[in-house]
């Protein structure tokens with residue numbers, strides 16, 4: 001084929017429709033694939049041609065092979081299912097990577113196993129230095145009771161210990177940690193936080209919630225070097241690439257995290273693309289430096305300003321209008337006043353920042369939407385794409401307001417499956433209004449997929465099982481009215497994630513001109529029994545035309 005007829009042919013396939021391409025010769029061709037493209041104009045395809053890290057053409061085996069020449073690398077996918085790469089729209093990769101690097105992984109199934117792991121770490125740590133742990137889950141240990149201060153005292157009496165719940169809003173500390181922080185039985189709870197007490201003795205039980213964590217946090221010296229940060233990003237991006245994730249939104253980045261992603265990319269160690277939301281205390285300095293949402297490139301980009309409104313679902317501290325089941329006095333926790341939230345949001349909104357606020361409970365979501373509505377009344381901006389992070393417990397009227405604002409919810413994708421045993425605290429009726437994918441899609445809202453890892457596992461295949469079946473790992477059904485189809489769940493996990501970062505013209509579907517990010521699966525999710533979606537193996541992951549994972 002001549003260069004001009006090649007160009008005509010590519011034009012006829014819709015190439016160049018989105019972005020100007022530098023090259024018309026493919027470098028790689030993938031063929032014999034069973035592709036679900038998530039491009040409504042061309043939903044199924046057998047083959048793609050790739051050049052300069054982007055899709056050059058998408059079509060049938062014959063159409064794409066016609067573009068080939070002897071220099072082109074040709075990969076026969078032997079009928080394998082291919083999807084656009086998954087986009088995890090709310091996760092904490094650098095935070096998680098740092099913990100994987102240095103802390104005790106407490107994703108263990110008994111308190112005695114956790115004690116053993118803490119004891120072992122303490123034996124390698126100088127007395128008086130901190131022993132830190134993460135990913136503890138109070139509902140998954142065989143003792144059927146939560147970890148206590150006494151458990152940690154027994155494991156490490158001469159080290160201050162702080163174990164984070166995997167939800168990230170509560171932690172468990174020992175007596176020495178309390179002593180170093182000057183917290184005694186008579187210390188009052190800080191605003192927006194709680195030092196929990198044993199209900200039978202009224203004594204501190206070691207659990208600290210929300211803002212009370214800062215009393216301990218500020219005592220812990222940061223021992224991570226710039227190299228550690230880069231290593232952390234390398235480690236977590238490898239783990240996520242194995243699962244088929246090609247882009248992430250870091251939901252609460254610091255300047256150190258942002259630098260770590262850039263360092264990892266420069267070192268060739270970043271295997272996924274990062275849209276980095278920036279935690280609000282850093283925003284003033286960034287605004288002064290002229291930074292706003294969107295700055296960066298297709299690998300590392302500055303995302304929204306991130307704030308938090310209430311507690312967590314997995315730790316049962318989200319702020320609800322109706323109390324938790326079995327705890328009639330407990331409505332959860334709000335962590336910031338509405339006026340403070342408005343003032344900070346207004347400044348960021350005016351400076352061109354997207355805003356994302358963590359709001360789980362319906363009370364918190366109402367507050368966040370009220371602030372967004374006020375901003376658009378006072379300082380209307382075209383297409384601000386406000387985000388409601390998690391947006392877990394909704395009502396019809398909240399959904400209508402989200403639609404009217406064009407806002408984006410990022411609900412937990414793997415919670416029904418992974419955190420099933422916590423769902424009873426919310427009750428069957430309320431579960432039909434939680435992680436409300438069906439309601440969001442029916443309202444035309446571009447809801448995303450989001451793990452919040454560490455709080456939820458990040459595997460996209462687990463997300464599909466959770467969202468399609470609304471069953472937990474034991475098969476219990478939670479909120480069946482929110483079920484979606486497999487194809488809808490895939491669209492939510494790909495194209496909608498791209499929209500949430502203003503990148504829907506760059507990625508999220510397999511179409512000419514977009515970044516060549518895709519995942520090759522061992523089985524076709526559209527033909528799979530819904531309960532076994534979670535078991536579909538990921539064979540390969542491609543980012544920018546390069547394989548970043550091959551099984």
Ligand SMILES: [Zn+2]
Nearest residue numbers: 090091251452
């Ligand atoms: Zn989060």
